[in-house]
Amino acid sequence: MQKISPSTAIDHLPHLAYDSVIFGFSGTQLKILIMEYHNTNIFALPGGFVLKNENLNDAVRRGLKERTGLDNIHLEQFYTFGDADRNNAEPMRTILVKNGLSPEKYHWMLERFISVAYYALINYKDVVPQPDALSDSCRWYPVNALPPLMMDHALIVEKALQTLRDNLDRKLARGNLLPPKFTMKELQQAYEAILGTSLLRTTFQRRMLSLNLLERHEKQYSGGAHKAPYLYSFIRFEAS
Amino acid sequence: MQKISPSTAIDHLPHLAYDSVIFGFSGTQLKILIMEYHNTNIFALPGGFVLKNENLNDAVRRGLKERTGLDNIHLEQFYTFGDADRNNAEPMRTILVKNGLSPEKYHWMLERFISVAYYALINYKDVVPQPDALSDSCRWYPVNALPPLMMDHALIVEKALQTLRDNLDRKLARGNLLPPKFTMKELQQAYEAILGTSLLRTTFQRRMLSLNLLERHEKQYSGGAHKAPYLYSFIRFEAS
DNA sequence: CTATTATTGTCACGAATTGAGACAATAGGA
DNA sequence: TCCTATTGTCTCAATTCGTGACAATAATAG
Structure with a gap:
């Protein structure tokens, strides 16, 4: 109120x-x-x-x-x-x-x-x-x-x-739940939190990329002792 | 009003x-x-x-x-x-x-x-x-x-x-757009009218049957000079 | 400088699903 | 008895999906 x-x-x-x-x-x-x-x-x-x-x-x-x-x-x-x-x-x-x-x-x-x-x-x-x-x-x-x-x-x-x-898929892409750039892992965690289930990493990544909703950017060096992930952002389409 | x-x-x-x-x-x-x-x-x-x-x-x-x-x-x-x-x-x-x-x-x-x-x-x-x-x-x-x-x-x-x-799928199964018993063809025509597209008969039939929403009944003898189709009805589940 | 480790991107392979045509089985009419 | 339109099902290729394998890092430890 x-x-x-x-x-x-x-x-x-x-x-x-x-x-x-x-x-x-x-x-x-x-x-x-x-x-x-x-x-x-x-x-x-x-x-x-x-x-x-x-x-x-x-x-x-x-x-x-x-x-x-x-x-x-x-x-x-x-x-x-x-x-x-x-x-x-x-x-x-x-x-x-x-x-x-x-x-x-x-x-x-x-x-x-x-x-x-x-x-x-x-x-x-x-x-x-x-x-x-x-x-x-x-x-x-x-x-x-x-x-x-x-x-x-x-x-x-x-x-x-x-x-x-x-x-x-469509809803997340339109909203702002994630920051402008995010890693595939963050995206997956958002999906998992919303759906309440866990998803397979490889399948998830393949599916996300095949949707053609993501743009890939530079890598993110997190300081962790492992390969750095790419950052992604949603491609924004015109307001429908 | x-x-x-x-x-x-x-x-x-x-x-x-x-x-x-x-x-x-x-x-x-x-x-x-x-x-x-x-x-x-x-x-x-x-x-x-x-x-x-x-x-x-x-x-x-x-x-x-x-x-x-x-x-x-x-x-x-x-x-x-x-x-x-x-x-x-x-x-x-x-x-x-x-x-x-x-x-x-x-x-x-x-x-x-x-x-x-x-x-x-x-x-x-x-x-x-x-x-x-x-x-x-x-x-x-x-x-x-x-x-x-x-x-x-x-x-x-x-x-x-x-x-x-x-x-x-779910919506048609809950509503009453079709009579209690209907042929696969009528069901397909309803889908086509709603979606505004035409669908492949064989694929449609296979998909409908695989949804486990339909019950098969006796055949309908339409008077036409061809094989009589089965009648189907939706299996009604408890109100959610 | 090399080995180690956690993660990530991609590929490979079989399983499941879908698109599209082929074909046999009718139910009447000719 | 043959013909025709329609229906139910099968087949085979194409596509997608589940699952594991594997190579490519980015630090860190020795």
């Missing part, structure tokens, strides 16, 4: 929110940005609301920019969660109270919300996560060690992962 | 709608249900609104039931369209006027709508399309010969097709 003021209710479309599953990759781990609300032990995906005259996609881009400082990120919408009972008013009431806001004045926040979910693949190192008005932290958590999430956010993460997993 | 009354505005979530791309298959053609509004020459996808306490998915199911009489149909949500300018008030105003409804009273229908889009694969023969209060026809049109559609509905159809095309 983004900056909140009493006017938020009238500036924004009612009953509509978005949530974002922001993936990052560090070492061998796939991570997600998770927010924690002040003094509540309540964890949630970063989300926000849509201005009355704003494109839905722009609203999410705006939120992501506030959260990560990053612009021009490839966002992919993957599902809209619309069960009537997905909003449990209790945690939100707690969040308001602990933030010194009156649940009466902010009653609109306790109502039902339909949430459009997006995911983004961003470069872990480029980001300094920014908590927002209601939350005191916005941190990376490994996907397989998430804190308990409020409402249906665990389900949203699960669906994001499922979506990401199929046609992963 | 479904039944409309002055109370619709307060019974439903504001600014939220759904649209459905209902696919049917007849002969060799893939078709879609399209509505035409009374005396307007305005064509649109069947859609509707969501009750304040209704699950989004249930709202769509309800609309589909009204439109086709069919229950228990596999619906798949595929995208939410949220551009601020996707709603052009003019056609909707025309529709209201031509239906003898005052644009002032029904002003909420002219506002911005976010629309969650679903597709369904249903058996052409099971359906007697039902127009709703505002429309005078609800008819099948071949996907490649659609009338000009209002707003961004052509885009919605395009995206539905794109979505349907990948992982078509």
Whole structure:
């Protein structure tokens, strides 16, 4: 949730929110940005609301920019969660109270919300996560060690992962999960972290090269006592 | 759009709608249900609104039931369209006027709508399309010969097709595009209509059989002067 | 300077899958 | 009984994939 003021209710479309599953990759781990609300032990995906005259996609881009400082990120919408009972008013009431806001004045926040979910693949190192008005932290958590999430956010993460997993080739190539240049090993580790399986090195390398999505650059001398790997980058095609 | 009354505005979530791309298959053609509004020459996808306490998915199911009489149909949500300018008030105003409804009273229908889009694969023969209060026809049109559609509905159809095309195997097996029993040729024609390409008969047959999704039944004696084909049906797995 | 070691890029070979045609087995009609 | 259109299956080559082998390093240790 983004900056909140009493006017938020009238500036924004009612009953509509978005949530974002922001993936990052560090070492061998796939991570997600998770927010924690002040003094509540309540964890949630970063989300926000849509201005009355704003494109839905722009609203999410705006939120992501506030959260990560990053612009021009490839966002992919993957599902809209619309069960009537997905909003449990209790945690939100707690969040308001602990933030010194009156649940009466902010009653609109306790109502039902339909949430459009997006995911983004961003470069872990480029980001300094920014908590927002209601939350005191916005941190990376490994996907397989998430804190308990409020409402249906665990389900949203699960669906994001499922979506990401199929046609992963194209998705990784468009996102920014890896730095601009990376080794084949790093690429393989990213695949393995996302798919949750281990892959055969030689087969993987052959398949990646045959996709014609990679450009080969100079070698990377890591200081290790072994052959230096090539660096690769994705060949970027026009925005479709 | 479904039944409309002055109370619709307060019974439903504001600014939220759904649209459905209902696919049917007849002969060799893939078709879609399209509505035409009374005396307007305005064509649109069947859609509707969501009750304040209704699950989004249930709202769509309800609309589909009204439109086709069919229950228990596999619906798949595929995208939410949220551009601020996707709603052009003019056609909707025309529709209201031509239906003898005052644009002032029904002003909420002219506002911005976010629309969650679903597709369904249903058996052409099971359906007697039902127009709703505002429309005078609800008819099948071949996907490649659609009338000009209002707003961004052509885009919605395009995206539905794109979505349907990948992982078509699983999707066809879950939907009801074909009758309960069908020949291999009918199955191939459905694939070809959806993918827009022609497929090799022998390769297709081998691939289909190797998927272990089909059960073989008795032969169909069509009256034609040639070998009778087997009938097949999809093996239905538990709902996931 | 040479031997050692961990890694990486590539190749080789059999297994599995796919493309494309051949062919036998019908179900009627002539 | 023969003919024809269609269907089910097989074959063979082409391609892709799983798997291991192997040579080419980039330091480090002796």
